[in-house]
Amino acid sequence: MRSAATVKLPTLDPGALPVARPRLPRADDILPYLRRIDDARWYSNFGPLLTELELRLASRFTDGAVAATVVNATQALTLTLQAMDLPAGSLVATPSWTFVATAHAIAQAGLVPWFLDVDHASQMLHPAQVRDQLGRAPGQVSAVLPVAAHGAMPDIEAWLAFREETGLAVLLDAAAAFDAARDARLPTVVSLHATKVLGIGEGGFLVTDDAALAFRVRRMTTYGFNGTREAQIAGTNAKLSEYTAAVGLAALDQWPADRLRFFLAAQHTRIGLAMTPSVVPQLGWGSDWVTSVCVVRLPNGAAQAATETLMAHGVETRRWWGRGCHQDAAFARYPRTALPITERLAQSVIGLPFAIDLARDDVDRVVRALRATPGIA
Structure with missing residues (x-):
């Protein structure tokens, strides 16, 4: 099996167009919140700024939503899976077509990723696909962890029906879907990493209408404490500071x-x-929802040629999800079904330069480079 590290690409020159240019709130926008920290002298441990941030995050979702912030979205996934009290070593059905954090979180929770293929059009796991495979699972399946592909949301109603029908826990990895994620009936984890559409540096949150689940995750982020110095359950230190909350509140102020x-x-x-009609953005991207990346589908097998041509023209690209988790050495031993669609997507999907301040001239530069790629028109 050829490693991605063996692929030789042209060196990107210093004047190249980067694939991403994150932008967080400026110091002047954060300063009023920092002054509140100075006045309160409360710096961490669920202070007033973090409480306000969680309430504002929850208010974006359906009635009854509760948000629990965590140091990053990977830890949010891990702790939520642990808080669901799933049988140790049981299988969690998840797509291989995702960022490696999804699989890492499952493994860190003491569970086993079971990689399934995705729908070709949506690039996401569908409940019907999981139903079809359950009878052939190589062990006990306790949960499903679908992924919101690059910021697009899956069919929440379909997943709620699946959960009701099968009794399996369902946790949605919506790391890149801050804009589109609005329904808390399905426990959902969103990333607030600096590269995301609303970033705070490092951070993430679980949002759910299951207050008991959110409470368990909250306790697990602070050593299992609950109003005392006694550790009531096993936990860790995964809470956000007031300083991080200050960045988050400033980012929410600017979000509209x-x-x-x-x-x-x-x-x-x-x-x-x-x-270039053979270059197809995700359905709804830039019209129904936004995210911090521009992910496009190229003609079958064209991703590598396009990557090389774009880089030769000084345009950086990114294969955000590589070749699928199942191809990474860390996950090679985990069970999987046949993954023909995942492997096809890995050869036809790339990320193009995108940022909040992307100039029209930069778009033209990207398009010219794409059109220079053989097989793209």
């Missing part, structure tokens, strides 16, 4: 305006890509 700017940048990109 930033969201419009992301939409505008996405529309410019979609208009530019209209000149």
